Amino acid sequence: MLVHGPRSLIAAILISCVLPATSFAAPAQAPTAAMMAPVRRIVTFVNTGAGIPAGTYAAGATITDEFAPFHWTSADAGTLWSTGFTTSNNAAGITKPHIVLGAPTEYVASATRAYIVFPGRFTPFFHDKPFVETGYWTFVVVKAGVGWRVASQAWAGVTFK
DSSP, X not given: OOOOHHHHHHHHHHHHHHHHHOOOOOOOSSOOHHHHHHHHHHHHHHHXXXXXXTTSEEEEEEEEOSSTTOEEESTTHHHHHHHHHHHHHXXXXXXXXXXXXXXXXXXXXXXXXXXXXXXXXXXXXXXXXXXXXXXXXXXXXXXXXXXXXXXXXXXXXXXXX
């Protein structure tokens, strides 16, 4: 560090004393189990057809997906999306839906919000033949009381085989 004059010297000393005392916590490298809980409930729905439990979605959640009406945003967006998912699959000849999410490719969080992007591999049967769709499932989860809820989710398909 270049110091010019007594004021610069005093400033340099103050800065060198203050900076080491400042604590910068490293961000977590992965979502917590609590953040993942609502995402896991949605994955369980896709893989088993079991209903999505109340409290999985935040009030005013928004969902974007590749089947009509493509966008849901209402107090019951999760219910409407899950019903649409099942109806759309049935109409298209998709059975045995199954998704596996990989480790997050992007994760940014604050104390009350997290943005998480997962690579996904969706492997249902299409007209009784195995089908593979890869893509990314993006979630924003928000802390609500003691738990976390999905405020936003969007699926973007990348490959279809």
